[in-house]
Amino acid sequence: MSTSRLETFADGVFAIAATLLILNVDAQIEGSEDLRHQLLHIWPSYVAYAVSFLTIGILWVQHHTFMEQIERTNRTFLFLSVGFLMGVAFIPFPTRLVAENIREEGAQAAAVAYGITLIVMAVMFNAVWLYAAVGRRLLKEDADPRVVSGITRSYLPGPWIYLVATIVAVVHPTAGVVLFAAIAIFYVAESSLFGRDEAPS
Amino acid sequence: MSTSRLETFADGVFAIAATLLILNVDAQIEGSEDLRHQLLHIWPSYVAYAVSFLTIGILWVQHHTFMEQIERTNRTFLFLSVGFLMGVAFIPFPTRLVAENIREEGAQAAAVAYGITLIVMAVMFNAVWLYAAVGRRLLKEDADPRVVSGITRSYLPGPWIYLVATIVAVVHPTAGVVLFAAIAIFYVAESSLFGRDEAPS
Amino acid sequence: MSTSRLETFADGVFAIAATLLILNVDAQIEGSEDLRHQLLHIWPSYVAYAVSFLTIGILWVQHHTFMEQIERTNRTFLFLSVGFLMGVAFIPFPTRLVAENIREEGAQAAAVAYGITLIVMAVMFNAVWLYAAVGRRLLKEDADPRVVSGITRSYLPGPWIYLVATIVAVVHPTAGVVLFAAIAIFYVAESSLFGRDEAPS
Amino acid sequence: MSTSRLETFADGVFAIAATLLILNVDAQIEGSEDLRHQLLHIWPSYVAYAVSFLTIGILWVQHHTFMEQIERTNRTFLFLSVGFLMGVAFIPFPTRLVAENIREEGAQAAAVAYGITLIVMAVMFNAVWLYAAVGRRLLKEDADPRVVSGITRSYLPGPWIYLVATIVAVVHPTAGVVLFAAIAIFYVAESSLFGRDEAPS
Numbered sequence: 001m002s003t004s005r006l007e008t009f010a011d012g013v014f015a016i017a018a019t020l021l022i023l024n025v026d027a028q029i030e031g032s033e034d035l036r037h038q039l040l041h042i043w044p045s046y047v048a049y050a051v052s053f054l055t056i057g058i059l060w061v062q063h064h065t066f067m068e069q070i071e072r073t074n075r076t077f078l079f080l081s082v083g084f085l086m087g088v089a090f091i092p093f094p095t096r097l098v099a100e101n102i103r104e105e106g107a108q109a110a111a112v113a114y115g116i117t118l119i120v121m122a123v124m125f126n127a128v129w130l131y132a133a134v135g136r137r138l139l140k141e142d143a144d145p146r147v148v149s150g151i152t153r154s155y156l157p158g159p160w161i162y163l164v165a166t167i168v169a170v171v172h173p174t175a176g177v178v179l180f181a182a183i184a185i186f187y188v189a190e191s192s193l194f195g196r197d198e199a200p201s
Numbered sequence: 202m203s204t205s206r207l208e209t210f211a212d213g214v215f216a217i218a219a220t221l222l223i224l225n226v227d228a229q230i231e232g233s234e235d236l237r238h239q240l241l242h243i244w245p246s247y248v249a250y251a252v253s254f255l256t257i258g259i260l261w262v263q264h265h266t267f268m269e270q271i272e273r274t275n276r277t278f279l280f281l282s283v284g285f286l287m288g289v290a291f292i293p294f295p296t297r298l299v300a301e302n303i304r305e306e307g308a309q310a311a312a313v314a315y316g317i318t319l320i321v322m323a324v325m326f327n328a329v330w331l332y333a334a335v336g337r338r339l340l341k342e343d344a345d346p347r348v349v350s351g352i353t354r355s356y357l358p359g360p361w362i363y364l365v366a367t368i369v370a371v372v373h374p375t376a377g378v379v380l381f382a383a384i385a386i387f388y389v390a391e392s393s394l395f396g397r398d399e400a401p402s
Numbered sequence: 403m404s405t406s407r408l409e410t411f412a413d414g415v416f417a418i419a420a421t422l423l424i425l426n427v428d429a430q431i432e433g434s435e436d437l438r439h440q441l442l443h444i445w446p447s448y449v450a451y452a453v454s455f456l457t458i459g460i461l462w463v464q465h466h467t468f469m470e471q472i473e474r475t476n477r478t479f480l481f482l483s484v485g486f487l488m489g490v491a492f493i494p495f496p497t498r499l500v501a502e503n504i505r506e507e508g509a510q511a512a513a514v515a516y517g518i519t520l521i522v523m524a525v526m527f528n529a530v531w532l533y534a535a536v537g538r539r540l541l542k543e544d545a546d547p548r549v550v551s552g553i554t555r556s557y558l559p560g561p562w563i564y565l566v567a568t569i570v571a572v573v574h575p576t577a578g579v580v581l582f583a584a585i586a587i588f589y590v591a592e593s594s595l596f597g598r599d600e601a602p603s
Numbered sequence: 604m605s606t607s608r609l610e611t612f613a614d615g616v617f618a619i620a621a622t623l624l625i626l627n628v629d630a631q632i633e634g635s636e637d638l639r640h641q642l643l644h645i646w647p648s649y650v651a652y653a654v655s656f657l658t659i660g661i662l663w664v665q666h667h668t669f670m671e672q673i674e675r676t677n678r679t680f681l682f683l684s685v686g687f688l689m690g691v692a693f694i695p696f697p698t699r700l701v702a703e704n705i706r707e708e709g710a711q712a713a714a715v716a717y718g719i720t721l722i723v724m725a726v727m728f729n730a731v732w733l734y735a736a737v738g739r740r741l742l743k744e745d746a747d748p749r750v751v752s753g754i755t756r757s758y759l760p761g762p763w764i765y766l767v768a769t770i771v772a773v774v775h776p777t778a779g780v781v782l783f784a785a786i787a788i789f790y791v792a793e794s795s796l797f798g799r800d801e802a803p804s
Contacts, residue, residue, distance in 0.1 A: 005208060005265050007608060012216025015615025019623065019692045020220065026696050035700070035709030039716055050689065057685030061678065064608050075262065076393040082258030086251065089220045093227050097236070106236030113240055192679040206409060206466050213417025221421065276463065277594040283459030287452065290421045294428050298437065307437030314441055407610060407667050414618025422622065477664065478795040484660030488653065491622045495629050499638070508638030515642055 003073055006081060013085045014060040017092060021049050024096035048099035051181045052091055058187055059088060059125070066129050066151055071140040080128045087121030098177060107173035114180060115166025122158035129155055204274055207282060214286045215261040218293060222250050225297035249300035252382045253292055259388055260289060260326070267330050267352055272341040281329045288322030299378060308374035315381060316367025323359035330356055405475055408483060415487045416462040419494060420455050426498035427451050450501035453583045454493055460589055461490060461527070468553055472534050473542040482530045489523030500579060509575035516582060517568025524560035531557055606676055609684060616688045617663040620695060624652050627699035651702035654784045655694055661790055662691060662728070669732050669754055674743040683731045690724030701780060710776035717783065718769025725761035732758055
């Protein structure tokens with residue numbers, strides 16, 4: 001019934017998915033010819049690495065935050081969590097697609113695949129949290145209702161924000177990708193700078 | 202004698218095996234030509250990813266459940282656990298075979314390899330649990346006999362169910378693979394929906 | 403000063419090194435032609451996977467056992483542990499060499515590389531343990547001297563046993579590889595069957 | 604607010620980044636021809652593996668050391684930690700570049716890429732620590748001011764040392780790489796040998 005093994009498993013998936021991202025950068029270097037030029041040319045790989053690592057880092061922090069409110073688990077909650085982690089572990093794949101194709105013909109397909117992954121993942125994230133929070137099903141007895149509804153309010157827009165960015169990516173792939181980056185950076189800036197230091201984290 | 206390091210190691214193997222599955226999807230994309238078509242064409246990879254991730258997730262939940270009943274470990278138990286985890290860590294390999302070959306000539310070999318992996322893994326899983334449970338060898342003093350025999354009853358059919366699915370896969374590979382997916386989905390649905398919320402997990 | 407983060411890090415390296423072994427099996431399948439034949443033909447990969455997974459599992463159990471005796475860490479102990487884990491994480495590489503070359507011209511080089519890896523790793527393992535145990539430098543106050551000297555006695559032969567197997571591998575690679583497998587299996591059988599159930603583990 | 608999940612996530616990234624380094628060695632072996640010669644020829648891969656594994660091990664020990672002084676986390680601290688771990692997880696990429704190119708035309712580009720990665724990572728490391736330590740923002744109440752300022756003094760030179768080594772690498776790539784190795788070895792020797800056994804670790 002305790003939440004500690006879920007946290008170990010989840011932290012493992014977060015850490016591995018984030019660390020595997022470097023394999024995508026690695027795969028862009030072909031042979032040894034003109035290495036300096038190659039290293040400069042693959043700059044979208046570095047950006048994609050940073051954005052996806054940061055996105056996974058944000059998910060980890062958010063997971064961390066909401067697990068603080070949760071007292072116990074049950075089967076449904078564990079399987080919803082597995083579904084959410086399935087989305088997290090998927091992120092390295094569209095990350096490589098974007099890094100490899102953003103300057104090519106396949107930019108649209110890659111950016112949309114990235115967006116769909118984030119939408120599905122954000123929907124699952126909401127499902128996990130709402131399952132635990134609705135009717136305070138799995139919450140700690142002393143979980144502050146304002147904190148709980150604050151978490152709910154901050155997660156609900158996630159899928160819609162990613163949906164908008166994905167629609168932008170259909171029309172203009174590069175603009176969509178810039179939006180994905182901007183969402184991550186804005187989230188970090190906003191939650192770090194504006195009075196959240198006191199928030200449970 | 203404590204079980205905590207076994208859980209850390211096991212959770213690590215579960216998390217890594219599940220997260221490595223994405224490399225199989227990744228490997229299906231060749232170059233950048235007609236990316237949109239490629240992304241649609243490799244749909245069996247997504248299904249295989251989801252089914253194997255879910256199967257590993259189920260194993261993790263089940264491992265979680267039975268470790269709750271266990272007080273201490275010994276050498277034999279640890280080595281049986283290593284054997285079981287050897288099966289879990291093997292799953293990404295036949296998953297890729299199925300994803301790559303289900304529409305090709307090699308469908309039968311791939312589906313049977315997948316089935317054999319699951320059979321071996323399920324046999325090892327039973328061996329681990331039965332070693333701990335028979336004569337209450339490693340169980341907690343207060344482990345409820347009904348919970349213990351409930352766990353035993355729910356694990357024993359595992360190898361047989363996978364054996365049947367594997368035999369089906371010999372005759373009709375696609376039907377076998379559909380069965381592997383159905384087994385995972387049925388398990389999640391059954392254990393989530395039918396009054397298991399109160400079960401220790 | 404506590405040992406818990408060392409255990410988390412070590413368990414991570416053990417779990418990842420063991421789980422990465424499957425990538426070696428994966429790499430043996432080339433394309434989709436005559437998959438059934440390929441799957442049978444690469445049987446040395448399965449054996450190599452099992453032997454290396456088991457070897458890493460044994461190291462994990464042994465690490466588990468001796469950490470039970472240890473009260474605290476210091477810098478030297480942590481860096482010796484890093485050196486030992488460097489050996490553990492190296493194992494997947496010679497494992498693939500053996501799997502790929504045991505029936506080829508390169509069998510000798512592969513088997514010797516495997517042996518040297520195990521020798522270096524076993525030497526480091528002894529260094530870690532002896533550093534902690536000599537003069538009871540880092541041991542728990544209540545560590546039983548008989549258990550401590552029992553651990554020392556059981557680790558000291560490790561490098562020599564692997565040295566003998568490596569010398570055999572120089573003369574006859576396949577015999578050497580059979581020895582590596584036999585050492586792992588013998589260890590598991592011996593420590594599981596002969597009255598070790600009461601030992602701390 | 605606790606630091607335990609940060610430690611689990613960080614230990615995961617350290618362990619995975621270190622263990623993935625072996626894939627770089629693996630990738631240097633092409634086919635099975637003249638395996639013995641190949642294994643000797645790729646010696647820079649072994650050196651690169653050892654130096655990067657040791658560097659990551661040192662970072663892990665240092666992270667371990669300073670987390671001992673920290674009482675709680677907040678969002679900014681968590682995101683700075685994510686940024687630092689982004690640098691750690693990047694290390695396998697320039698490690699492979701150096702291993703592959705140190706005897707080729709691309710030696711300079713590879714060594715400089717390695718150096719820039721270490722500079723960025725060391726800057727992030729200082730940012731994480733200084734954010735926690737300045738004004739004792741996140742420190743334990745009983746954190747010894749001398750230990751705290753000792754940690755600060757030992758981290759501040761890091762980016763400058765790596766900057767010097769990187770400048771050397773621009774002029775003479777091999778000398779730069781020797782410097783990167785020497786820095787790691789010197790750190791281990793110094794902190795192990797000179798009276799640090801009593802230091803918290």
